[in-house]
Amino acid sequence: MMAARKQLSLTAFLMRHGHHVAAWRHPDTDLVSPPFEVYRDAVQRAERACLDAVFLADSVALTGAPSVEPVTLLSALAAVTSRIGLVATATTTYNEPYTVARQFASLDSISNGRAGWNLVTSDNAAEAANFGRERHVDHAARYARAREFHDVVDGLWQGWEEGAFVNDKAGGRLLDSAKVRRLDYRGEHFAVSGPLNVPPSPQGKPVVVQAGSSETGRELAAATADVVFTAQATLADAQAFYRDMKGRVERHGRAPDSLRIMPGIFAVVGTSEQEAQDKFGLLQGLIEPGAGLALLGRMIGNFDLSGYPLDGPLPDLPVTQDGQRSRQQLLTAIAQGENLSIRQLYERIAGGRGHFTVIGTPEQVADQMQAWFESGAADGFNLMPPTLPGGLDDVLRLVVPELQRRGLFRTRYEGTTLRSHLGLREGK
């Protein structure tokens, strides 16, 4: 059952207009259709390419263009797909665990075992003001809450034992109450009795994804996650991260392949290298300074950079309490290492946001992915299409078939659940 995986995991990280900060200005981008229609088409394409899952980010505040709440959206998409996994982001900082456990268990029931929860701690300080707080919860406190939050959700998901449903009409017994466990969790942050009021998951329990890469984030993931989504700019960094994470997982008493490590990849694909460069150039030329600066400010930990000269260096910044500590570190290292101005730095991250970036032919992109996969840097990739639908199509129609020809990716689904696509044991 758990044969060594020789194939990549691939998920599509979808954004309403695509990942490039100027994607909405691209001639092909559809600004008018309702979000559901745009995502429906994209997910159905991704399913035809046999991807493991689609992946949606989230923020509980307005940043950029409005969209729809990801669990609600994926639930509607569950009804118009049959195999592809459905991973939504939900924060532990401004939610309640009973509510989140219930939503993902519901998505899992509706989709027949295809749900995944990307557990995040909120990297957008503006969220605080939508939940009655003057300031964002700081980094350490967010992670302390996240750990308990995870444990409550996990406990609620496991409250239904095998055989809990008796379904004895004649005898008048619907449930065996001895097999429906209360949780009675009492922690620092939460007190939750349970049981959850949703039937048990068709895949044991939903998949847990995590996307924090600071020291604290790594420890949480090593203890609790099935998949880690991470931003790595170079092969060497990715290898170091991979080794570090697999080691931590073992120290937590888990099998190394029970955690799948999936860096993001921002690939701009053309039938020739020149075509790919031209596509990228078109998008880069559409970046407005205001939008670039706002994106950079969020990515380095929620700092306002508007007072600094665009063509001057990135100022020294305190370690962020509000945002992503790992991303702040990644981007300041790039800026210092290459001596980039603020403008050059936002141009650098306008597409990939610091993730692995490849611009080239399908063969060149596949070569890079293969190199990372075969040299202990990745178990798979979270694909970040530059535009939607064009940039997604390029990857699905050009890169995926190339990976399939190389035997690196499936040509049809074997299982029906997200856990089976990812090669993970049934949850328990």
Add this chain to the structure above:
Amino acid sequence: MMAARKQLSLTAFLMRHGHHVAAWRHPDTDLVSPPFEVYRDAVQRAERACLDAVFLADSVALTGAPSVEPVTLLSALAAVTSRIGLVATATTTYNEPYTVARQFASLDSISNGRAGWNLVTSDNAAEAANFGRERHVDHAARYARAREFHDVVDGLWQGWEEGAFVNDKAGGRLLDSAKVRRLDYRGEHFAVSGPLNVPPSPQGKPVVVQAGSSETGRELAAATADVVFTAQATLADAQAFYRDMKGRVERHGRAPDSLRIMPGIFAVVGTSEQEAQDKFGLLQGLIEPGAGLALLGRMIGNFDLSGYPLDGPLPDLPVTQDGQRSRQQLLTAIAQGENLSIRQLYERIAGGRGHFTVIGTPEQVADQMQAWFESGAADGFNLMPPTLPGGLDDVLRLVVPELQRRGLFRTRYEGTTLRSHLGLREGK
């Protein structure tokens, strides 16, 4: 546009096995299919009958059989229907308004203007223990929070002005930020900045339904609701409630027909009166004392009746702080007026739970509905099928056509939004 409505509004209040407390034991009830499949079939049937909406109750604790969270479920159902309205219940007591505003705005976007929110304050005391509280929030405090909660949600829904989307690719302007209003709400219970990160509603804003009928509940509904769902046992009581509510609405400066009053109806339908009585008898014979007692205990305000003799009278009870005050009053009045024992009372409410109950032929049921509609007792009805799918089919195939023959109900949808089905003005 707002011509006097001569037709009924009809919604289907769906429960996993049907409304009768013993429905799950009925020979026709499917205990095995996933909830989504059961509901999909039911909603598609209801749409073929041109009903205004389906309606789902909710509780954030396990009571009886587990199911799936209603917004998630309706979102999946939105993808497999095109016209019928989708109303889900969500409590103001154990949620945050930014989250609820976002979920219903998302459902509304996904369904193209068919969403409704049934605002409740939680009548199930067991919910408290899933949200870190030792005791349920008391009645007055629940309603005080509910009023603010509503105002925040409503304000967030209205944050997007006409023309907020500029969509100017060449000029580099996606949104007109002057037309995206912050809310900056500061109340006793909530501080919420906004704006909401979901595009504006296709029907102006989602429909707001309310289901509290105590003095405080009526005032909240008169000030804020589009639809009131209410439990009324007799024509005279329903007329008094109807007059009272329309008067309150006017005192709040609103047009009386801007609030639709919809009592629940528990109808057991047979092709002959005897067949209907036999159907009802079959269900009544399946009631177990434990289940009947538990239902009654919840309905009279979360009191444990297990210590009292089944064939003795209902004890005197203090006014409930935890549950539905109006339902407690309704049921104690029935018990005292008719001198019912505890067993007789739970048998009385095992199907209709105190709602208007009719057992008879399609003509007899339609006669009763017509009488209520034409004598100022109801603008429509929330249909409570005894079993699913059988009891729903009986109403849709036998009663609805009879109402259509009488010109009391539509034979095809005219509009596309829930507001238009209900004859309500576009929300703003």
